[in-house]
Structure formats: C-alpha cells, structure tokens
Amino acid sequence: SYDLTQPLSVSVTLGQTARISCGGNNIGSKSVHWYQQKPGQAPVLVIYRDSIRPSGIPDKFSGSNSLNRATLTISGAQAGDEADYYCQVWDSGSAVFGGGTKLTVL
Amino acid sequence: EVQLVESGGGLVHPGGSLRLSCAASGFTFSDHYMDWVRQAPGKGLEWVGRIRNKVNSYTTEYAASVKGTFTISRDDSKNSLYLRMNSLKSEDTAIYYCVRGSSGRSFDSWGQGTLVTVSS
Numbered sequence: 237s238y239d240l241t242q243p244l245s246v247s248v249t250l251g252q253t254a255r256i257s258c259g260g261n262n263i264g265s266k267s268v269h270w271y272q273q274k275p276g277q278a279p280v281l282v283i284y285r286d287s288i289r290p291s292g293i294p295d296k297f298s299g300s301n302s303l304n305r306a307t308l309t310i311s312g313a314q315a316g317d318e319a320d321y322y323c324q325v326w327d328s329g330s331a332v333f334g335g336g337t338k339l340t341v342l
Numbered sequence: 343e344v345q346l347v348e349s350g351g352g353l354v355h356p357g358g359s360l361r362l363s364c365a366a367s368g369f370t371f372s373d374h375y376m377d378w379v380r381q382a383p384g385k386g387l388e389w390v391g392r393i394r395n396k397v398n399s400y401t402t403e404y405a406a407s408v409k410g411t412f413t414i415s416r417d418d419s420k421n422s423l424y425l426r427m428n429s430l431k432s433e434d435t436a437i438y439y440c441v442r443g444s445s446g447r448s449f450d451s452w453g454q455g456t457l458v459t460v461s462s
Contacts, residue, residue: 237406269448271387278439278455279387284448322387326447329403331377331389 238327240334247340248313256337258306258323266325268306270299273336274319282321283308313341344368344451346440351456358430362456364423364440369451372396372418375443378425380436381455388436390414390425392443408434430460 241259248254258268268286271279281290283299286306296311310317318341323334350362364376375398378390391404393414402414413426423440437455444450 267447271449273387278452279449280452281444281448281450284444284450290450320386324387324448330405331379331392331449333387333389336386 237330238325238332240323240325240332242321242323242334242337244335245338245340247342248310249342250314251312254310254313254317254339254341256308256310256321256339258308258334259304260306260325261304263304263306263325264302266301266327268299268301269324270297270308271322271324272317272319273322279322310339313339315341317341344442346442346451346453348438348440348453348456351438351458353459353461354430355462356431356460358460359426359428360430360458362425362427362438362440362458364425364453366421366423366440366442369442371421376414376416376423377441377443377449378414378423379439379441379449379452380434381439382433382436385436390438393423427458430458432460434458435460 270283272282273279282297286301287299298309320336322336345367347365375394377392391414394401411429415424439455440453441449442451
C-alpha cells in the first residue's frame, strides 16, 4: 500500500509562514489534495491538484508538489488557521490520506 | 449550496449491522461519484469506499479493511447515498462522513458526519 508521511505537528509564529510537508514515493507523479479540519468540524478542501484553491479559500493557502514531497504553505498564519491538515492522493484505485499534521500558531 | 446530511449512526454490538444514509441537496447528485470517509476518535481520516455514477455503471471500490463487509449503494431518484455495514467490530467505531467526489479526484464537500459506536 502507498504511504503518505506528515509531521505530527508544526508550529508557526503569528503572522509568519507555515509549511506542512507530505512525503510519498514519487508523489510528484500524483495529484495531491489538502484538507483542513478544525476541532469538532468536518474537513474542508483547501487545495486540490497540488496547487489549486477551491472557490472561497483565501490565497494565503498554496501548494506545491515535486519528486517525493508535497507541501502546503500557509502565509500570514493566524489563530484561525490552527487546525489539523491532511494530504490525500489516489493509489491503485484507493484514496490514501496522510496521518495529519496539527498546526499550532504561537 | 451543497448539503450532505448523514443519519443512521448509533450504538451497535460487535457482530451487528447498521445502515447509514446520506441525503444530498444543492447539486446534481446523479452526476457525481460519492464516497464514505471515516475517522476513529482522536485519529486521522480513512477512506472507506466509493460509488461511481450511472455513466460509470455505479461501480464501487472499497478499502481493504472493509471489503466484503461494507456495501455502498445509491438511489439517484432520492438523491441519497447509503453505507451498509455488516459484521461490525470495535475498530469500526468512528465518525462516518458522506463526501462528494469532484474533478481532480478530490473530496470537495463533506457532511457533518454520523457517529457509529461498536461496543458491547
């Protein structure tokens, strides 16, 4: 099975840029999607196809994907960005999620 | 506005069965692939399975962990998605989300989820 590796936690100072990685074997050949989940809420799609923002998602969210790592970048992090973030790809007909990263804004 | 509303969750004994439903509105349900994703308490997201649309013969795919015990179906006339779960185990305890598949194969809309607890 295909594994996606995310750091358990990432911390960022208020107003600075946070980067959350998602590692996978040759992940650059796949489309990566990112979801934000706040406590007690359902996940929300924030980036799809590596770097495209859905309607209504602010441009502070951006994504990239190359070789063995995809990255979600959150610019000007605010307290409201504190959440769990999950990457997701498809492999051999199954959707695969990373283990999730808890973003803390200090 | 896209809305997905799950129902049918609850407490069930190990070995029991349960059927979850998802009522969809705000979009052309019949056009979309639909999925179920679950989340065990305090854990990450796990894909359960998918059902394609009529154009793709309503074919289904399942995660290895549920294949043979869970069945996904849909009724386009009722804009509804279903998940039949048999032979439930404690490790099936989770919030189950109804999810819309979108272009690019992402999950662009999620319901609020329904909690299934498998316990004696």
